[in-house]
Amino acid sequence: MPEQGNRSIFSGERVGLLIALAVLSAVPLFIENRAIVEIIILANIYAVYVASWDILCGYTGQVSFGHALFVGGGAYTAALLNFYFKFPPWMTIFFGGGVAALFGLIIGTPCLRLRGPYFALATFAAAAFPYGLTDVFWEVTGGLDGLYGIAPIWPTLMGKYYFSVLLTAVCCGLVYLGGRSKKGLILKSIREDEVAAMASGVNTTAYKLTTFVISGFLAGVAGAFYSHNQLHVGPETLSINLSILVIIMSVVGGIGTITGPIAGAYLLTIFNEMMREWEEVRLLIYTAAVVLILLFVPKGVLPTLSDGIKQWIKRKGG
Numbered sequence: 001m002p003e004q005g006n007r008s009i010f011s012g013e014r015v016g017l018l019i020a021l022a023v024l025s026a027v028p029l030f031i032e033n034r035a036i037v038e039i040i041i042l043a044n045i046y047a048v049y050v051a052s053w054d055i056l057c058g059y060t061g062q063v064s065f066g067h068a069l070f071v072g073g074g075a076y077t078a079a080l081l082n083f084y085f086k087f088p089p090w091m092t093i094f095f096g097g098g099v100a101a102l103f104g105l106i107i108g109t110p111c112l113r114l115r116g117p118y119f120a121l122a123t124f125a126a127a128a129f130p131y132g133l134t135d136v137f138w139e140v141t142g143g144l145d146g147l148y149g150i151a152p153i154w155p156t157l158m159g160k161y162y163f164s165v166l167l168t169a170v171c172c173g174l175v176y177l178g179g180r181s182k183k184g185l186i187l188k189s190i191r192e193d194e195v196a197a198m199a200s201g202v203n204t205t206a207y208k209l210t211t212f213v214i215s216g217f218l219a220g221v222a223g224a225f226y227s228h229n230q231l232h233v234g235p236e237t238l239s240i241n242l243s244i245l246v247i248i249m250s251v252v253g254g255i256g257t258i259t260g261p262i263a264g265a266y267l268l269t270i271f272n273e274m275m276r277e278w279e280e281v282r283l284l285i286y287t288a289a290v291v292l293i294l295l296f297v298p299k300g301v302l303p304t305l306s307d308g309i310k311q312w313i314k315r316k317g318g
Contacts, residue, residue: 013259017176021169028161037161041229043269044164048222050249050261051175056215057247058256059179060208061191062112066123067219067246069107069130070100072238074220076134076141079150079233084140089153093224100220101213108212112205124240131238146234153228160229167225171218172262178214179258187211191256252293254300263302 024044028037049071057063074096081087081095111122134141141147154160178184189197190204198204227233236242253264271289275282297304 017259021165024165024168025162028158034157037157039270039273041161041164042273043266044168045222045226045229046246046249046265046269047168047262048171049219049246050253050265051172051258052215052218052222053246054250054255054258054261055175055179055187056211058250058258058261059184059187059191060211061194062208062212063120063247064123065120065240065243065247066107066125066127067215068238068240068242069103069123069127070216070219071223071226071242072127072130072235073103073216074100074223075227075233075237076130077220078224079147079227080140082151082228083147083149089151089228092228093153093221096224096227097217097221100223101217103220104213104216105209108209108216112208112212124243127238127240127243131235134235134238142234144235146232146236148232150227150231150233152231153225164225164229167221171221172258175218176258183207188256248290252290252301254303257300257303260300260302264300267301 024040027040031037049067052070053064053067074093077099078089078092078096081092082089087095107123107126111119111126114122134146135143138144152160154163179187186197186202186207189200189202190207194204223237226237249264249268250261251264252268253262254260268286268290272282272286275285278285293301299307
């Protein structure tokens, strides 16, 4: 009986995801405001960011403060290849993901030997290093101003929007399925008790490093798309602020659930853009809203909402 219950929960979750995908696909058909469509594209990009962070940190318990390394690595790779060597955008996106995955392998090999705050500090330092290099090699990177004149991923807004939806569906879908597979259960076992997982014969180092590389690839792909979406790349893609924002979105949505952080990405991206009319107090309102969510909904918005719906259905059924 419990097994059937789990299957029904998962099927209901998947139906919800399909509905969400259908709504996203319908956005440009019913909303003519270009600015709103651009906001949803940005939210799609952040959804991939947080999904790639959550499969690493939410599932293995390795809290990284350097996720901007992957995002910025993918963004700069795509921008430099397109700007200087005229690589087409569809190709630079894969190169961006590949370089970010390589960063994950190089950084992950030594960093994953560390635990707790030491791992977090190591990833923070790893992301800070290339941030400084953008200023040192300003002739190539554009320095603090960044590079302008990067080719768009698609000539029309409609095409760009649906490309972002496809990218989000593929990347987040892969993370979602991976998180709910047997491999995902192994990652969770590493998070809960790594010593016990090792005693059970799990090669925890290999699993964590593989997850680090996959997380880097997905974040790099999204970062590469971001540079072609903005037609510009700058040091902000390597900033610690971006890493912290990804963590906040994940925690607000519900860390360790994949779907929760994705929901958090849409919620906070749209909320932040809605606050632009109150520019003077926007940061204060945004911060206050995040703090209130963390105080009153510590499990995250989506898990709390899901639990509430289940309780309501149970009472109605009873």
